[in-house]
Amino acid sequence: MLTVVPVLPDYPYTLHTLDNGLRVVVIEDHLAPVAAVNVWYDVGSRHETPGRTGFAHLFEHLMFQGSTHVSRNDHFGLISAAGGTLNGTTWCDRTNYYETVPAHHLETALWLEADRMGGLLDALDQQNLDNQREVVKNEKRQTRDNQPYGSWLDLVHRHAWPEGHPYQHSTIGSMADLDAASLEDARGFYSTWYGPDNAVLSVVGDVDTAATLDAVSRYFGGIPAKGSYPPSPPSDLPRLIGAEVRRTVPDRVPVPRVFVAYRCPPFGTPEFDALELAAIVLGGGRGCRLYKSLVLDRGLLQAPDGDVTSTWPFVAGATVFIADLPAREGADIAELEAAYHEIAEGLGDGVTEAEMERARAVHTSTWLHHLATVDGRADMFSQVTTLFGDPGLVNTLLPRQLAVTADDVAAVARDFLRPDNRVVLVFEPAGDPEDTEEAAA
């Protein structure tokens, strides 16, 4: 007799808010003696001020440079010596910091996170800032400036959102703004955004909930609440871009490649749920429309490692739906682009139930895969609690998205995957790459 493992997530969790406003989510999982600690701060690159693009991410690096009781190399040193792994990331809506440790070292991770949440300024100095500024500039070179097609992300940000919108610049920022960042900026950013009442702490793994909450209040309880945070920068914008934006980018690349970005309702809306499924029907996995037509039947599109189309989970005003279309060697780029548009817009004419079943199954497995590890699960709990205030969404968001119908998918395709709502970036092989600022100007 076989047991049945639920196919939808159903994780019991405890949400507790400390007196200082820190929200703590604890999920027990005793399969292996490990624990994941994950802190999301509700600040990202969309909270940056003009002239300081890239600062939220540079600041994330400074959070690893020591604090009141932690010396410069101790974040990595102590967690490594415990047999754990750690890192941090920054994106438009968040900055997160996380450790996965053998469970008996849980309190080491909590202590380290608390010390930098409450005591970063004691260790912040010009030398750390100057060193990490160079590290971040090299990160930008390594991941963008020295890579073929490396400017595409910046160009999507610049053109899919209007001038002045908080998503109009990418998280990595500009070299000039990174150069301009001062110690004063860092102190101000920390004092403005980094407090317990602007953070969510998730702990997942081989832990006892009551003992974990005790430990959390011991380490974090003495950090004072800030009480108030600046209002989010205004993010209202027209629902659609209004006219196609097209940029041709000569670059040192082996084959032409087209990126298409559409402005869409943000993560959290019913339209976004439908667009998630639309991305799978159109360009997710290998049983999607684009793979069949452009890769298998017509040989125009280079078979991707991942998905051809995807959405970004942004919450402020509008997000984007992206298609990534590298051409096969010798394929006509205009033919590829035209074929793509025909298929993408054809989604609006209707979607079959068989396509929906495939999309739902793929979407479910993707979720389960992300939730399979304690660190992936901790990050998901921090994410939905930070963005929507409800940790239960880890269990309920997937069923909500699975309820999307074929008609819903066709409707959002008609409403958003349309010519007057898209940014088209065409990368073309050229001997000498032009400066992308000029190319886009």
Place this chain on the structure above:
Amino acid sequence: MSLVSQRPEPGPPRPWSFPSFERREVAGGRVITCHLPGKPLAVLELVADAGAVTEPAGKEGVAEIVVRALSEGAGEYDAYGFAVAGERLGATWRSHTDWDSFRCGFEVPVGDLVGAAELLAAAVREPRLDEASLLRVRDERVDEIRLDLSQPGPRAGAAFAAAVWAPDCRYAVPDGGTAETVAALTPDDVRDFHGTRLRPDAVTLVIVGDLDATDADAAARVVFDGWSGTCTETPPLRPPVPRSTGARVVLVDRPGSVQSMLYAGHDAPNRRTPDYVPMTTMALVLGGMFNSRLNYRLREDKGYSYGAFGGFDARRDAGIFVARSAVQTEVTAPALVAAVAEIRTMHETGSTDPELEQARSYRAGVFPINFAGPGAVASGLADLVVHDLPDDHYDRLRQDVLDVRLDAVNAAAAQRLRPDDLVSVVVGDASAVADELRAAGLGPVEVLTDEG
């Protein structure tokens, strides 16, 4: 405000061992099953002795073409039908080849494991391997290699392999082949490799997941029942021979680069070397952790780079040691000199006790994290097959790491790092960096024009 000043003491360590598993025979096939309770996804992975080193001479890259071709139509399914059939189960097809192995299979909701096994059986036993699909897969792969080589990292990796190994050695070209070797493959080459290497006596099926929620034996029977044939003998490896001794520099010109990709290393022992544990633990101190010497020097001290790492890749027949970093163009020579200096210092004076303690406790502690899910466990079990390791390998390895002593680690540093034989590859703007590299004293500089 009050923060807790005293760093907490760890609690008592909780026991961990690699998940228990069984090796068995089902319908004449070799099967490994491992029970991970409560996991909604299971992994079905077929591992075959059909890695790059088993490719016939002149057919470099054929293994990777075969593994890709398996999902391009099999049994009753064409390529699209195969994709849809798997995805409607929520099954994700994964395939991979490397030097020593050939792997393919599904991650799948555990209740649909048997259905996924039927697709896997079709893929490995009855792939269509029709001409049109094979030519498309081959040509896509050629495009992909060109795309890869337009990136500094893969370009440096290919140049490094060619610089370290003698030209007629398999290791001198990447495991996935070159654009030239792959473009020369014919449909019959692909069918031959499949027909001679993908035989039931040369494969093992690994099944990891909640075995109370599925019938693993039924899945294994689907794969092996009625499958016959024997694999050809593994061809003897053309012995891996290093190209030359003595330090030298290969500069691959990539005009306009704002960074230089640095590789510095040499040939190294194979996976069976008796000092595997001290050698690889030493490499953690040198370049395998965030606080390792290379990353500390190039990133946290100098700010030259986003990161610098180094270590051994110990394959079945031989291995390599390599240190890597992408550095700002302006500091190319000083960064390479600094990296080489760290390698030399480790070679000459070895590790310190505190560094070794950190590396040891990191490496032993991270086992339960690294083997956290069905995919990682399945991959670990497949590795046992590939390297012919005993059932208690991971638990024994973890204990060996905890027991490794400083004198053994330092002996490995003295013997396995060879600073005077370092081959340095630099992928960057030659007009900006060639002169200072010539002056850096790291050996003669050969400049290659990047055609990628």
